[in-house]
Amino acid sequence: MRGGIVVGLTWLVVCQLVGEVLVRLTDAPVPGPVVGMVVLLLALEVRRRRGHDTDRDPAVRAADGLLRHLQLLFVPAGVGVVAYLGAIRDDAVPIVVAIAGSWALGLVVVGWTTRLLERSEGRA
Template identity: 45%
Template sequence: MINGLMWLLTFQMVGELISRGLDLPVPGPVIGMLLLFAVLLWRRPDGAAGVIRVSESMLRHLQLLFIPAAVGVVTYLSVLKADAVPIAGGLFVSWLAGLITVAGLVTLLVRRPKEAS
């Protein structure tokens, strides 16, 4: 399990180094996650691999990772109240953009001709 945790932390660190070193607008953990995904696709580890076991145990306790975000929201509640209308507008517009994007992609994929197997 420690080995799997070290893999996760190493890829996060490498992603952070790439993000900061190249001054990219993408967060380092996102780059690290993409690199880890590529390595996992390449190596195809079995279910007993350390990185898989650590990931599964972290996913079982995923709700605990939302506690810091909830504390941050409560901390900035006065700011959120003062700017409630622009925040609600931004949330609605981003939700609508995501909905339209997904609907467009689904429509394109459904209309695409099926390939012969």
């Protein structure tokens, strides 16, 4: 049983490594771990189509184990915020303006898109 978890973690790390290598080789503007997740998705989809039970796949079981402890993965981000608290305090106004501005812009774009879709379907 433990061997399955190790195999699953190896799958996850190898997919992330493949993603990092692909990003470095292609100079893509996407983070390597995101490409690695796409690689993992494709690998799991290929395995599923070949008849493997993906619910019992070692990579899925390892990912489920990591997701149960997802809150621990936020600790490094929290430490980073505390470490750079002085810089954040010095630039608080631009940070708040950027966050509020991006939120408002996102809200407006979603509203316009919804309105356009409703018009195209003839509901408005």
